[in-house]
Amino acid sequence: MLVRVPKTIKLYINGAFPRTESGRSFGVNASDGALYANLCDATRKDLRACVDAARAAFEGWAHRSAYNRGQILYRMAEMASSRTLEIEECLREVMGLSETAARAEALAAVDAFVYFAGFTDKYQQLIGSVNPVSGPHHNFTTAEPVGVVGFLPDAGMSYSGFVAHLAAILSSGNSVIAVMPGKLGPMLAPLAEVLATSDLPNGVVNLLTESKNELFKQLATHMEIQSLCVGDPALFAEARKLGIENMKRVAAPRKEPNQLAAILDFVEYKTVWHPIGV
């Protein structure tokens, strides 16, 4: 008989795996009711560390070439692919998925990384434009990442759905702070390892777990966060209100995240004019 030793899953902040500064943790049960793992109960100080990291990483990531971001997202697909066994096991044990369903989920996540890896250098062409203004000016509109995005999925979001939204937000050059609720929490461990081994610059993605919903208000009001993706419909209006001080762009996750719209929810449009003449 195998003795199961519950893991302690740490946070993922600025490319490192720290414990929460509070020293608090909470247990998450496997689908059979036994303790599966202990998760860090992240605090506002942990969140602040994430914002510092995400802010510092943003410009560098946004100004990587689109090709390079695509390479790194594709590397994530490779890393996720080589960890499918571990990911499947976690999905079976924590979420109680069947072997087939767990396999499908793990592969769907790999596919999502691949999908958005191929989108980093194309979405601009689909939504950008050269505008035929009536004066002698060259005028063009491009899409740019919005900045630091706070990602708060609802507890019911699937693992592959989480990965797809994460990849969509990253693909345009945003940095992300995600809070992984409920049964998604334990998935932090394999996912963070995928991210940490994919040449993603430190701080571009930061992953937190918590037990008491303490981080929502801080995320929604933080002046250094430009946009929110809020999954829980009950929190959506509240997020819009709390985010008004710095006019946050608040979006809901997409039912089908593998689409252009999932990128466009987190971009800004810039229009540049230049005279034509000699």
Next chain:
Amino acid sequence: MAVKAQARIVKLPKSELLVPAKSKHHLAPTFDFQYAPAPEAVDFVKIEARQQLFIDGKFVAPKSGKYFPSINPAKAEQIAEIAEANAADVDLAVTAARRAYDKTWSKLSGKERGKYLFRIARIMQERSRELAVVETLDGGKPIKESRDVDIPLAAAHFFYYAGWADKLDYAFPGRSVSSIGVAGQVIPWNFPLMMAAWKIAPALATGNTVVLKPAETTSLTALILADICRQAELPDGVVNIITGAGATGAALVGHNGLDKIAFTGSTDVGKRIAMAAASTGKKVTLELGGKSAHIVFEDAALDQAVEGVINGIFFNQGHVCCAGSRLLLEESIAPVFVQKLKRRMKQLRVGDPLDKNTDIGAINSAEQLGRIRELVAAGKKEGGDFFETSGSLPSKGYYHRPCFFDGVTSSSLVSRVEIFGPVLAISTFRTPEEAIQKANDTTYGLAAGVWSEKGSKIHKTAAGLKAGVVWANTYNKFDPASPFGGYFESGWGREGGRHGLLPYLEVQGP
């Protein structure tokens, strides 16, 4: 670095020095132009003394029974009385818009919707002289601006979106689009007719109906537009124009019958609207304030850049949300540039907006003039090298001389607060990185300008600026095909171009 930059300081050629080096602030021109008055004729324009609401295709008296004066700011004289819509009037207008949406407008084909918009555009062109004169009488902007900028752009906006009405399936390939419903739209006083066009044209092209409230100091051209809608035989209730001040606007955006709110105005009011709409299903787009940076590199064509800076901050008396109100000069050229700027400012003609030679007209209202004076006074207390042009101003009306504060920091009041007047804040930088950092050091993100003759530098700087519109080697250019709107606290959404359709459409499908 500092020493190097100092060493590169460019000297102004002797021929351009118009004043003895001793005199610091007073630039006496070596010649004195006298312009003969060139007033635009107004006798062909008839403005009804009492202006009504436009609801369901008819001009009607307000249920409130109240009227308020509209003042010509150039003379501080009343030119008309405007109906003040209360909650009951707002309700009538929204109900009319809903009925028009359900019964006619949403059932009309895109092709037919487009024809109505083309008609409106044509009639606006035909009535352009009347519209320009009324715009200037009501708002105080120079006639050359209303004639050459506001009115043509407003008509062009209708023309542009008219053509989209039957081509929406092409706008976002692979996705299906539909109209939203009834839009409540609130617009500011700085570009009254143009803002009305920016709001109404895309909303109608995409199949929505609207209730629009112009600003209380500039209702007249919106009411002429209502008359134009009637002339164009636009179905009743598709466009409703209600007039009034803040209370009317609040009643409109708070009305439960709206599906969509579009607002252009101050960031404070925009935030309040967004807050009120947050827990409703209403979609919201906002075009809010700005404190846009205007960067001039040492390798810019300086004389052209001076023109651009002048246009950037003094166009429309600086009542422009995207005004280039923060000038960032590369240290090596700062002294020369400020000299040239002063000389050019001295040539600006401030006065009667109806005079075809006037560059800077009247401040839109006594209230706004008071606000500008307050901020200038506070700026003077904080420090900085203050300069304003001399010369006489008309004895009646609301006027403010073009002015600037030189040598101010990013944290100073005049660098941070949107003044919405002819007031420029000037500071310097040493490297392109510092220029971008200073330009982005604001809670706004509406527009920015950059001047350099080096293409690669222009592109690098434009890419680094956090602003929805970047004017490179030009400033304050607008076009219906060009998306306009801001980052951060400058708002949500874009107006103009294909992107300007998005705020008025439901987009479905992958």
